[in-house]
Structures are given as C-alpha cells and as structure tokens.
Amino acid sequence: MFFDFVPLIAAVSDVTSATQNKTLETAMDTTGPIISENVHHFLPLTILVCLALLVPVSMLLISWFAGKYARVNRDLSDQSKEKHEPFECGIQTAATVGQADERFSVKFYIIGMLFLVFDLEVAFLYPFVIRFKYAEGWDLLWVLLAFLVLLEAGYLYLFRKGALDWEKEV
Amino acid sequence: MDTSTHQPVQQSVAERLDPHTATTPLGDWVRELCDAPDGGNLLSMTINVIIIIIAICAFSSLTAMVLVWMERKLAGRFQRRLGPTRTGPFGLLQTAADGLKLFLKEGFRPNASDPFTYYLAPLLPLTGAFMVLAVIPFGPSMWIADPELGLIFISAIAGLGVLALLIGSWGSNNKYSLMGGLRAGAQAISYEVSLILCFLLIVLASGETNLLNIVEGQQGNFWNWWIIKLPGAGFIAFIFFIITSTAELNRTPFDTTEAESELTGGFHTEYSGIAFSMFFLAEYVHMFIAAAIGATLFLGGYNAPFEFLPDGWWWLMAKSYAIIFLYIWFRWTFPRLRIDQLMALEWKFLLPLSLINLVFAGILIAMGWIL
C-alpha cells in the first residue's frame, strides 16, 4: 500500500476529526440550535482554494520567464505584426477580421432562462431527497409528485409552444 | 398530509456523522514536528495543506499525461494505426515531450483581446479541478477534505466550469472563439441540470451527500453498488450520467464547442503556449474526475467487487479507467451532433426522462424494492 504513505491527504483530519465528533454530539438535537464552535471542514478547503489559484498563476509566470530566455528568434517574433492579429485562417478582409460582436440567436437566451429555473428546482430538491429514505411509505412520494407535476406542466407548455425546438420560432 | 410522522431526524444524523478520521504517517509526522500531536494547529495544517497541493499537482499532471497518451494510443488502435511509438517505451514520454514544448513556447496575446479576461480564463478550470479532486475519496483513508455536503460541493464547483469558457472566449475577441464560447455555455448549462438530477437520484437512494458515506454504503459484493442495487433506475441513471458527463466534458459526440472543422479551435483558438496547455491539462483532469465521480456514485468507489477481495484505491482507479475507456471509445466512434440535435437531446429526452427516473427511484425506495 505504498500509496497510503502519500498524504492524500489526511492532513486535514486535523480539523475534520475534531469537528465531526463535535457535531455528532450536538447534531442530535435538531429541534434546537446546533452549536459548533470549531472551524468546520471547509476551512482546509478554503486554504486549498487560495493555494490552488496560486499554482496556475505560477505556471503562467514560470512559463513566461522560461519562454523569454528559451526563445531564439525573439526579435523576429516581436516584429511580426500579423502574429498578433485575431486568428482568421490568414484571410485579411474586413468581413472576417475585427471585433467579435456578432448577434446571436435569442434561443441561447431561452436556454439560459430555463436553466435558471431548473437550477433553482434542483437546489430545493436537495434537502428534500436527503430526507426521502427516512420517510415512511409513500408520504414523501406524494410531495415529490405534487412538486414535479406542477413543474412538468410548465415544461409541457413550453414543449407544446415549441420553445424547446432550436429552429422553430416561438 | 402529515409528513412529520416519519422517522425522527436524530437517528439519521447520528448514523450519518460517524466520524471519518484518517491519518497518514506523513501527516502525523508533520503534526509532531509542529508540536501538536493531536488535532493539529494552524502551522501544521498549513504545512499539510501545502503537501496536499504538491500531491494534487503531481497527481493531476501525471493523470493528464497518462490520459493523453492513452487517448492517442487508443485512437491509433481504433483507426488501425500504432499511435505514438518513438518517444520512450511505447511512446509513453510523448506527452511529457509535448508538455515541455508547450511550456517553453512563447505565450502571446492577440492585440484585440482583453488582457484581464484573457489571462483569467485559463486559471479557472485547473483551480476547479483541484477543488473537486480534494473531496473525492480515493480510499478508506485517502481523501483531502470530507465535507458533509461533498456531492453538493461537486455540483456547485462543476457548474463554474463553463465560466472559464465564456470569459476566455469573450476575452480572445475572435468570432470563432465567441461562437464556441456561446455554444459551450448553452451546452454546459443545459446538461448540468441532468447531471445534477443523476446526483439527486443517488442522494435519494442513499440518503447521503457525503461521498465517503455513499461509498461506505455500497460495501459488500458488486450487487450492492447503486447501479445494480436500484433495479433499473440505477442503470438508467448511470447511462444518463455517462451521456451528460461526456457533454459536460465537451468531448465528441458533444464537442460542438471546439468543432475543429467549423470553429478552428472553438473557445481556445487564440490561446497558445502554457495558457493553451492549461486548458488542455484541465480538460484531461476533468475527464478523470468525471470518471471517478461516476465510479464513486454508481460503481462502489474503492470497494472491491467481491467481499473477500481487499478494498483500496486500485479499485477506484480500475473503475475510473474503465469509464475513461468508454469516453475515449465514444470519441472515436460517434460523429458530432449538430447544436439543435444537442439541445433536443437534452431538453426533450434526457431532462424529462431523468425526472421520471427520479420518481421511479422514489417509488422503489418507498416500496423497499432494493436489492
């Protein structure tokens, strides 16, 4: 088990072991407030994020310096004007070169809106489904069905209106 | 309707929060050095986190190297070629050579581009990949962080992946890039819904959002894995997961984002040198992550297929690489979908069926029809 010697990465059990014991004691009482004084297990993750951002940045910087000294034809490349033009397969016409400010289909916008709706739905379903297993019988299934049937009604309306068809005009 | 009569919440929480403590010799050693043998202090934690970062970097670059090699080799085999053979044994060092070349390439920025967004975009996917790698349980005592809401954390971070594509494509100020970015945006946000619905099914079945607990819940023989344990629903959800994750990864047949023959390179047309290779690296690390999540949720994670075999990280690797093989196989088998077919597949097929599958799984759970 050579891999277990790599600290992948129980280091953070520094925090997790302490907090989880804590929450175990206090989480029993869910009717009242759950008090946890400890820094929770997301703290190592937060530190990780900050450091993880540094790694790609340093990659960029190191490569910049390495490239600066490794480049042989530096003068040549700096003088080349066409190199810094937008990539258009070498065609230099007013029709292809220039600002990327095309107008796009409104369909993209509808997709975005629908995504927002379903994203919210998912957000509300998370605390629902986690309780599902601990319910008795069909109780929660009716709740789920009532929730989804209403949503699906809207979905069917959009379907019939053709809002989900890419080519069709709404 | 009285839903408050169901089993009180206390037991479930108590069951869920059995503390996962894991220590490794190196972590213990650091803690002893820092004079904090139990619990650890800020210094030991910082040192350990730095060790973690190094481990993650090493792991992800190694994974990407192996995967790129694997993809090229398999692509060759699928097309009755040999793939890379020259650099190192079996061409194994080909990726390393390519990486070194890209590293030393001049990184330049087109004149018309916007510096802030242009340089911000390549940083984001790799950061996201590191964050998701941190919560995947590689083994019973091999994980970085074990938040209770691990699965929700993954779905939240995975949703940010599209941001880099949008920002980068706009920052390049190139029509091909922008078109690729818009397609990527539409595709990623559409398929994300179905992907999260697959996650929801597992949460519904296991009553857990903690990844380690989800894996622990699938212990035993292979019929305890959720793909088989939930008759029918698990398998459908797994297929949906494979489809949606392929789309989220922007891989063929869903690679309208890059679409070499239409958009030259899609959102990374204007990127060169290290910035390009960072996109590339993140793409392959994401591929591993998607496969590992699929293995964790549906295929029992690090659990062995039979009880008498020892559990360990090698099982997760084997399962992940099996899924990765599927991804690669897809890429060299299916032709690319058009954008309208892509959207129709998601909004008219996957989304309603995922919701129905969720209700189906709910019925199975409510009736107790699980293996």
Added chain:
Amino acid sequence: MEATLTTDILFYLFSAAILGCGLMAVTVKNLLHSAIALMGCLFGTAGLFLLLDHEFVALMQILVYIGGVVIFIIYAVLLTTHLGTRYLPASTLKYISGVTLAAIVLGLVLHIDPQATHTAVNPDRTATTIDAIGYRLLDGSTNGFLIPFEVISVLLLSAMIGAATIAKHQKPGATNDEDETGGSAS
C-alpha cells in the same frame, strides 16, 4: 481561542473581498468585468455563510447565484453587441441616489442594533445541517414549510412561462428594432 482568531481573520478577509469586489462591480466600466467582480462578491458572501456554519446555504450561494445567475448575466452580456467598444456611463443622479441608498441601509443597520457585539463571528452561533433544513421543509405541522415548498413549484412554473413570453415578444417586431439600434451604434 485559536479557532476564534482564525474565524476573525477569515471574516475580515471575506468582508474585504465583498466590499472590494462590490465596489468594483458598480464602478468598472466594462460590463463583463463587473460581472466577474460580482462573482467575487458572491464568493465572499458564500465564505461568510461558511463561517457561520451554514454550509448548505453557502453551497447554494455558489450553485444558484454564481453557477446560475452570474453565468446567465455573463451569457446575456456575450449575446449583446459592441460590448468591447461601447460603455454604459452612469449619470450623476444615479451615483447620488446609489450613495444615498447605501447610507440609508447603513443607518438602518446601525439603528437596529447599536450595541452589537464586536466579535466578527459569534462563538455561540448556530449551525444548520441539510438534514435539519429538509426536516423543517417537509414538516406538515405549523412549524414546517411544506406548503411553501409546494408553492415554490408554482413560482418556478410562472418563471418558465415568463421565459417563453419574453422570447415570444422579441420575435415579431422587436428584433428588427434592436437590429436597427445595434446598427446605428456601429
């Protein structure tokens, strides 16, 4: 004690991020840059929720606000024309009204609790697990939120129909108008 110090430091870090990014979001001229600054601001808010041990709310902040709303904003910005060249200047009136509004909110906060404790994060704070949220959400009694939970789907339904309506309105005449304005600006 050390934990409190850490949370204090983190609190000020997150607050600084929120304030800085928020200021950037309203002052930067480029629309896309301000959307990115807004994202940083929301990340800071998620961090504050984390410090309060409300992990689920923090993750929902990331999933819904950053992964949903901000991406939608950026997406909409990408769809509009001439973003790189055309900035939207704010009038002096808007500046004044904005500053006034901020001052009023600050005054209200100070008015509500003038004797607020000055520790960044209260050590006696309460945490909420996703399980507890789900339990209350599905509680059919007067304490629970079962009815609101079901009503949410009506809200989402109306949002969906609204999406279709907006798209529908743009089709017949409005697209031409917008094309004209886009053309005249260039």
